Amino acid sequence: MTSQDGGRRGGIDLARVSKTFPSGAVGIADISLTVRPGEFVTFLGPSGSGKTTTLNTIAGFVAPTSGAVHIDGRDVTRLPPNRRNLGMVFQNYALFPHMTVEANVAFGMHGRGVAPAEVRRRVAEALELVRLEGMGARRPKELSGGQQQRVALARALVYRPPILLMDEPLGALDKQLRDQMQVEIARLHRDLGTTFLFVTHDQGEALALSDRIVLFESGRVSQVGSPEELYERPKSRFVAEFIGEST
Ligand code: ADP
Secondary structure: OOOOHOOOOOOOOEEEEEEOOOOOOOOEEEEEEEEEOEEEEEEOOOOOOHHHHHHHHHHHHOOEEEEEEOOOOOOOOOOOOOOEEEEOOOOOOOOOOOOHHHHHHHHHHHOOOOOOHHHHHHHHHHHHOOOOOOOOOOOOOOOOHHHHHHHHHHHHOOOOOEEEEEEEEOOOHHHHHHHHHHHHHHHHHHHHOOOOEEOOHHHHHHHOOOOOEEEOOOOOOEEEEOOOHHHOOOHHHHHHEEEEEEE
């Protein structure tokens, strides 16, 4: 918890985080960044610029070579993903095809000592949040791509985590569904007050959704700022060209 945010949860702090892979490839170098509770922050940049590696140091899937990750003032650098109190949504949804929507959303709650009636209540609430009421008995293949991504969102939100990490969550959807899901994600962020960290290579998506954009270039942060700042006052030609590109 941080006093300046009135005790709200969901703050993230990266202090000089670097990752060099065993192959010698540099994933990220010297990333420092503070995300405030409730903020919508987007990692934007070309393919290979370090967005996913940075997100994965926060999620706990990648251990930094140096530097530290704090969540709400707690050093989580060496903690496994399941002890960081985060929700995560991936591009490929990672749903279980043989299980119903309800079972997919409930999956992670089994074995956590939550009573069955409480599991049902939370699953229904999460499905309502993503507007999938009444779809609980279906299987993933009976849903559209956008609906499957909503199931993945519900599965992450069922715990009401203070932080939701999303790695190119709309990347596999066609343009129309992507636009629709963008609106839904903005609404969820507004309604929940959860910290959203969103990875994309799509400038339009970043400009539409973010409180702040972190623009990556070759494993480093090129510029951090609001969409207006990056658009109107780019610090380099790379920023101007990347932000200015039409989608
Ligand atoms: P982005 O998400 O912006 O596309 P990544 O974070 O996935 O970029 O990758 C950053 C750099 O780190 C790239 O050069 C990539 O090849 C390298 N990299 C990422 N993951 C690995 C890995 N597991 N092993 C070796 N190199 C990796």
